[in-house]
Amino acid sequence: MTKIGDISKKNKMGKNTTTDVTLYEIENNTYLLDTPGFQSIDIYEIPSKDLANLxxxxxxxxxxxxxxxxxxxxxxxxxxxxxxxxNKISKQRYENFVKIYNDLKNEEEHKW
Ligand SMILES: [Zn+2]
Incomplete structure (x- = not known):
């Protein structure tokens, strides 16, 4: 399991509260978002265009x-x-971003 990093997500109601979330890659294309407390988030709920903000x-x-x-x-x-x-952003983090972005994008294309 690879820790990709901490992200944070606006809640669905569009409130400005953000939840700090730790993102893990369990295996290829399988991600786990570890949120403090109660909320579980499916990574595929995240619109690909919003990913960078996370x-x-x-x-x-x-x-x-x-x-x-x-x-x-x-x-x-x-x-x-x-x-x-x-070198202000780690290259590895950026590569993770691109990889997850492509996964989300793929998922969206299959959905629609
Ligand atoms: Zn840009």
Whole structure:
């Protein structure tokens, strides 16, 4: 089981309370979100476009993205990618982000 890192998630009611969540990869493509207390979250409930916001240390760099719709994958002038290149964000965390993003995206495409 690999600890991917702490993320936090707005609750479904859209309130501004965030829950700190630790994300684990149990095996390939199987993720466990460990939340303090009562709430269990299915990773596939997370819209792929919101994923970057769950990586806490990405947030301050997301505002540097040139495009509001930036997915932080291969866009030009992406604040997140720049931060990875400047070692402000760990490359491994970023790779986890890309991997999970692709999983979520796949899931969404099968759903719709
Ligand atoms: Zn970006």
């Amino acid at each position: 990586f806490l240390e990405f947030r301050e760099h997301i505002k540097n993205c040139e495009f509001v719709s930036c997915l932080h994958l291969q866009e030009k002038n992406c604040g997140v990618i720049n931060a990875v290149n400047q």
